[in-house]
Amino acid sequence: MSCSHASIPCSLVSKQVFGSLGGLLLVRPHEPVSWKPGQFAMLFPSDSMDPLLGRPLGIASEVDGNLLFLCQRVGRGTGILLDMPVGGSIRINAPLGSPINIPKKEKGPLILLGGGFGIASLLALPAVHSTDSMIWAFRGGEEWMELARSCLDFVSIPKGCEVLLASEDGSTEFRGNGIDAMNSLDLCDATVVACGPAGMLRGVLGASKQRGFKVLLGIERRMACGLGGCLGCSIDLKGNKRARVCKEGPFFPGEDIVDDEIL
Amino acid sequence: MSCSHASIPCSLVSKQVFGSLGGLLLVRPHEPVSWKPGQFAMLFPSDSMDPLLGRPLGIASEVDGNLLFLCQRVGRGTGILLDMPVGGSIRINAPLGSPINIPKKEKGPLILLGGGFGIASLLALPAVHSTDSMIWAFRGGEEWMELARSCLDFVSIPKGCEVLLASEDGSTEFRGNGIDAMNSLDLCDATVVACGPAGMLRGVLGASKQRGFKVLLGIERRMACGLGGCLGCSIDLKGNKRARVCKEGPFFPGEDIVDDEIL
Amino acid sequence: MTKSFNSPKCNVPSVSVGPLMLGSPLVVASGIIPMDADVWSSIEGCELICSKGITLYPRKGNRGNRLWETPSGLLNSIGLENPGLDVFMDCLPNLTETGKKVALNMAFSSTEEIKRMLDLIYKRGISSLISVLELNLSCPNADGEGSIWGEDPGRTFEAVSAARDAWDGIIWAKLTPQARDIETVALSAVEAGADGLVVANTWLGAAVDIKTGLPAFDRVFAGLSGPAVLPLTIRLLFKLYGKVPVPLIASGGVCSAEDALEAIMAGASAVEIGTCLFRDMGIPKKILEGIGRFLEDRSIGSLNELVGVAHRGGHGLNRGGRGF
Amino acid sequence: MTKSFNSPKCNVPSVSVGPLMLGSPLVVASGIIPMDADVWSSIEGCELICSKGITLYPRKGNRGNRLWETPSGLLNSIGLENPGLDVFMDCLPNLTETGKKVALNMAFSSTEEIKRMLDLIYKRGISSLISVLELNLSCPNADGEGSIWGEDPGRTFEAVSAARDAWDGIIWAKLTPQARDIETVALSAVEAGADGLVVANTWLGAAVDIKTGLPAFDRVFAGLSGPAVLPLTIRLLFKLYGKVPVPLIASGGVCSAEDALEAIMAGASAVEIGTCLFRDMGIPKKILEGIGRFLEDRSIGSLNELVGVAHRGGHGLNRGGRGF
Numbered sequence A, B: 001m002s003c004s005h006a007s008i009p010c011s012l013v014s015k016q017v018f019g020s021l022g023g024l025l026l027v028r029p030h031e032p033v034s035w036k037p038g039q040f041a042m043l044f045p046s047d048s049m050d051p052l053l054g055r056p057l058g059i060a061s062e063v064d065g066n067l068l069f070l071c072q073r074v075g076r077g078t079g080i081l082l083d084m085p086v087g088g089s090i091r092i093n094a095p096l097g098s099p100i101n102i103p104k105k106e107k108g109p110l111i112l113l114g115g116g117f118g119i120a121s122l123l124a125l126p127a128v129h130s131t132d133s134m135i136w137a138f139r140g141g142e143e144w145m146e147l148a149r150s151c152l153d154f155v156s157i158p159k160g161c162e163v164l165l166a167s168e169d170g171s172t173e174f175r176g177n178g179i180d181a182m183n184s185l186d187l188c189d190a191t192v193v194a195c196g197p198a199g200m201l202r203g204v205l206g207a208s209k210q211r212g213f214k215v216l217l218g219i220e221r222r223m224a225c226g227l228g229g230c231l232g233c234s235i236d237l238k239g240n241k242r243a244r245v246c247k248e249g250p251f252f253p254g255e256d257i258v259d260d261e262i263l
Numbered sequence C, D: 001m002t003k004s005f006n007s008p009k010c011n012v013p014s015v016s017v018g019p020l021m022l023g024s025p026l027v028v029a030s031g032i033i034p035m036d037a038d039v040w041s042s043i044e045g046c047e048l049i050c051s052k053g054i055t056l057y058p059r060k061g062n063r064g065n066r067l068w069e070t071p072s073g074l075l076n077s078i079g080l081e082n083p084g085l086d087v088f089m090d091c092l093p094n095l096t097e098t099g100k101k102v103a104l105n106m107a108f109s110s111t112e113e114i115k116r117m118l119d120l121i122y123k124r125g126i127s128s129l130i131s132v133l134e135l136n137l138s139c140p141n142a143d144g145e146g147s148i149w150g151e152d153p154g155r156t157f158e159a160v161s162a163a164r165d166a167w168d169g170i171i172w173a174k175l176t177p178q179a180r181d182i183e184t185v186a187l188s189a190v191e192a193g194a195d196g197l198v199v200a201n202t203w204l205g206a207a208v209d210i211k212t213g214l215p216a217f218d219r220v221f222a223g224l225s226g227p228a229v230l231p232l233t234i235r236l237l238f239k240l241y242g243k244v245p246v247p248l249i250a251s252g253g254v255c256s257a258e259d260a261l262e263a264i265m266a267g268a269s270a271v272e273i274g275t276c277l278f279r280d281m282g283i284p285k286k287i288l289e290g291i292g293r294f295l296e297d298r299s300i301g302s303l304n305e306l307v308g309v310a311h312r313g314g315h316g317l318n319r320g321g322r323g324f
Ligand SMILES: Cc1cc2nc3c(=O)[nH]c(=O)nc-3n(C[C@H](O)[C@H](O)[C@H](O)COP(=O)(O)OP(=O)(O)OC[C@H]3O[C@@H](n4cnc5c(N)ncnc54)[C@H](O)[C@@H]3O)c2cc1C
Pocket: A022, A040, A053, A054, A055, A056, A057, A058, A059, A069, A070, A071, A072, A073, A074, A075, A076, A077, A078, A079, A117, A118, A120, A121, A219, A220, A221, A222, A223, A250, C069
């Protein structure tokens, strides 16, 4: 059984890569991992010491005991993961971080807002927490559309949860960015859980302050240990407090977040 | 077209691994490599900087444009190569080293003697140079027998060349080590080309001095560049000369070899 | 009595590091794992754990980037973020309850601070919970314009003496590899009363973020750790072994049983494990098992026999020629 | 006129390194490639190539292991094996025929040796074939019990002065990272007449062969190179840039366009490429193309604009925030 920092050998059982965008990785852990939405894993594509550190990726879903990751092609680490042949070995440290903790529901709707690959950490939430809307905002274009379609095939979204795909180029029903899409919904007493690019998070936080709805934001930082030891990821919270993104986070309530710490 | 130090991307098209012993790797170069028996390649299993250096392996054969390598499991580098899933990428610098240069044949027989994985650099010789006998000496046991069988399927040995498998445990027709097997042949005026463990090479060199036959020995050294630049592999030759194993070698005439340099 | 030192099944290589007996030569380095009893108990293969660098008062550490990956290495500029001595002392009983031994890694900007911290520990009556006092000589001192204690033999002597005066237990001086003359610094530390020398700490490096054209770190320089530095650590061990009358503890780049054996043969009596824990918290157990197998295969009864053998012609390990 | 500087198709970033104009900022480091005209002509992306370290008389170099792989690094103990100045001079015309420029990397045990070598070169009338004289300050001097020239400012001054007196061309002093105070050494080299400083050379390291229990190298210490040392090189560039009135040439760990850009932004006017050529002789071309693309994407006209920008707030590269 995996403890909070177990190192688990896995194999890459299938992948779908969409051009230079990134892709979906389906990874079979050789021991069971018990995780909750919002938690993440550090992925190590090999025993080589270069690259040295794991790459943090949100656990997006579980399919027949396999873990689904959405991986954007960013630099070397994600490149190695995406280019690995099926059958290759990956090691993961998981589950890491605190599960998304939705404040006790009062009356308003629960809205999830994923920008680009930021959707990963939100995808599993509707299945365990009654969700009204899930917005997935991305740039658009053929690669994005294919990725989104393939991805949604892997996750089970309960009937009650509306899925709204928003694209900047109008590839989807909704044309506009994540903030536009969010604003198109009724935000009265809403709780918004958002994960994605810094610009989007700043927009959500600003709107929440203006209009008084609750938010939880997924914060990103470079990480070394992923389990609260190295203090590489620690940030200021309001009230002169400190928190580790990898341990107390990655999701923090908007009211605790110091604006400057959204990078 | 590959020059003497071309770096060539390849893919691993098939492999056969025999327990902890090692295995056969069939590697497809994405550009043609023109090589001769005795030459070797430096293999890089990935773009990672750890391990940093290539691993030198003799080019054993070419099958439909694929290069055959025999790879003993020794340490990290060979481990990574042997454990790579089929379809993985390998880069090679090849061809390196000087082809085996058989002294002008006078009258005696040409005998090849491979100890263990040392056979790799000799396997392609009979096809291009009239050879009387090829001895392959190994420890024996099921894994070795399977490896030898699989390997010999890949190479074409002309009819005139007798293949003698020698094993220490009697798994093969000949029981004994490489030196024993060599001594069982008529060495009068012979030329022996030997490659394998240091002990065997010392034995061959000693016998050649005593009994007056010619030898060419395959010398091994740690290598960095593989093309004569770093001088990491340079050795003393008789007559106060120096030579680079990767460039003037790896095969040297017995009369040039300083005994101490067989490590 | 130790409660539950999780030893692997095989031959456990215990060691004496001067007066300190350890069930394993492996020590968790400072700044790597959280002060969290659950994490501490879960680490197998190490008996001694160094705390995060602790200062008298809480510190927030450095702004901006704190981590930067390099080839087989890690640059960090945490800047000694820590909750301060009081919180450390609050946690201490919980941590030692796990059965692990604790080394207090102390950072300080003046000798007065050292004394005050040790005083406070005695006052709380918990000095016996601290097995080793590890003095971090890589931190800057307040006088001397923030120069690094351990770069200078005189400052090193001052710091270690201050601790020696105020502390009855074992003191390890954690040297800095930036010392211009590490041998002299090492001798000063021993003269001032250090019972062991940790060799060493992170190596100063730097990086540029080419996307911005700016230094990757606000303070430009940062500490390099991880496998990349192993050969540099081994060199320092070769330089210091036999020159000082106290045990050496390796720190820098050890990630495998082979690495640990290299460090031990080069002169280390114990080996700290840092950055590689970021990859796998299970590493110490694997290293310990690997060392156990090595000893067994060669019928070596005690790991202490291997300490420094590279200075003594390999001590009979050299069977069957050197090869290359 | 240069015959055939093989430049890649894209935007070629040429640079001026003090008085020296180079079609590429990339230089092949000393001790890496053979003195073989075929190999020289085949290297694309570098215009200047440093010779193997050349001594007055031939040297066989060190016995025993000469190479040892470390995580992302390489320890070497070649011991300056080389065929001596005469053979070098015999080869020189063939090498320059390839269209490449040559830096003579000179190793020496006394100032007399420097003078004799330069004298012999002038006597042969081939001094014009040497574009740069690179003085290897990491080699030991005969007086001073084999201490390293470049560890000491005085010795550095002596060596560079001796070369300056006897050589009209460009002199680069190749610093040693073992210098206790590299800034003072750098200033001495410049004062003595160096036109550029190579920052730096291999870092001393060591390894143990655990199979034998012996040091991996007969001389115990060996030089560490390769990607592992990149962050250490970048730190030295940060330390020296702006402190000396001559261009800096980076050497240590550069393996990619990103690495080269880091070095340039930290202050290097040119960048030597060493160990990574062992992996792929095609690397310089790829690096040059990468640098070309970087400049193009940002509409930067000349690479010289980027030199040292990390000391000047990123020089406008910093568009759209820092991120992390
Ligand atoms: C908690 C958390 C969850 C994440 N979940 C996902 C996900 O589900 N899908 C996804 O595509 N991406 C996710 N990311 C971002 C992902 O970790 C980075 O894109 C990735 O680390 C980049 O690695 P690289 O080697 O390709 O890039 P490089 O830029 O080459 O990496 C250099 C270094 O910076 C670090 N780094 C670079 N970008 C980031 C970043 N945004 N966050 C953290 N570290 C970074 C790398 O880990 C590495 O140490 C997540 C990040 C965090 C912190």
